[in-house]
Amino acid sequence: MKNAFLGIVIALSASAQQQNLARTADGHPDLSGVWLYSIDLPPAAIKRQSAAGTEIKGVDSSGRRPATKPVAGALPFTDAPSYKPEFQAKVKDLFDHESKTDQVFYCGRPGVPRIGSPRKIVQLPKEMIFFYEDISGDAYRIIPTDGRPHRADANPSYYGDSVGHWEGDKLVVDVTNFVDETWFGEGGYFHTDAMHVTERFWRDGANLVYQVTVADPKVLTAPWTEPPRVIKPSIEPLEESPKCVESDASKLINNDHHSQR
């Protein structure tokens, strides 16, 4: 009974929050803004010692992590994709040799959805513009929201061909036409050119929520919906990413590795 009451309070609170959302002239929630850098970074902190004293500062990687609390509006999700039995050994082998097989390690483009949520969103009446800062280079995406279909003349690419539409207060971005050389997540999650990604963006108070569904009927038993991520607003301006020069590969003496993203 108490839980039911709490649930009603949370639902009413969420509903009130949604009503108070900033909206654009056409009535959609305003997703514009600069958002927290959401590429995984080392968890270490810096200790700076100077005449002014000692300062220790860490990084906020929350935008890269699954949300740790229930998020209003999130789809049911699982922690990992389900590959067809005949591909499970390949996934394991790719992951076991990730330091050699993952192109992101060699300055490769992560592609959608691995690049994560955008650093900056510009919301226009008929299109959304996403800007990213990434180790491999600073990507952008222009996503029509005027009802047009996918392009028929685009070449396959790392970030795919996107079209968006609104479902209530959620922006739903449909992405197709990928090259097949990226992974859609750490763990050796390879895909084929049949990959179809659906990204959902919505506001949760001051924050942006990002949730991804990956379908690839050639290798997955079912579409995989990832845990939602909650992205905080940021006041940090975007900055051009330095060039990527990988120089460690020749010094690796074994396959030991950890995950990146």
Next chain:
Amino acid sequence: MRHRIWSAGLAVGLFCAAGSLWAHHSTSAEFDVTKRFTLTGTLTKVDWVNPHIVIYMSAKGGGAASSSEEWRFETNPPAWFKRVGVNRSDFAKGIGQSVTVEGNRAKDESNYGYLLKITFADGNSLELVSGTPAEGH
């Protein structure tokens, strides 16, 4: 004159933590994380590049007094330094000056290491330490 002081164990915990989420290759696959060594020399160059920034040092070796060795140290990525408030200029201000670096040496025993701490001529220092990020979710 002894320019290198090798010590064991101090950096193990930190270094494993620093590499556990970001690096694709384990730091232990490339660097001897069981030994933290100290090297003093002249900072000659700072490469602010992904996926790791790299600093260059010219250090006197243990042999002939006039000989010097060229060393390189990589450390965390530019985006990490940016988020903890350290810019290229914080390193580059030391170019041409004597600096002392603590780090882990590459297992191939080349003059290459992973920088854990740098102390500049004015006594100011930057050090990677274990940290708990402030996260709301």
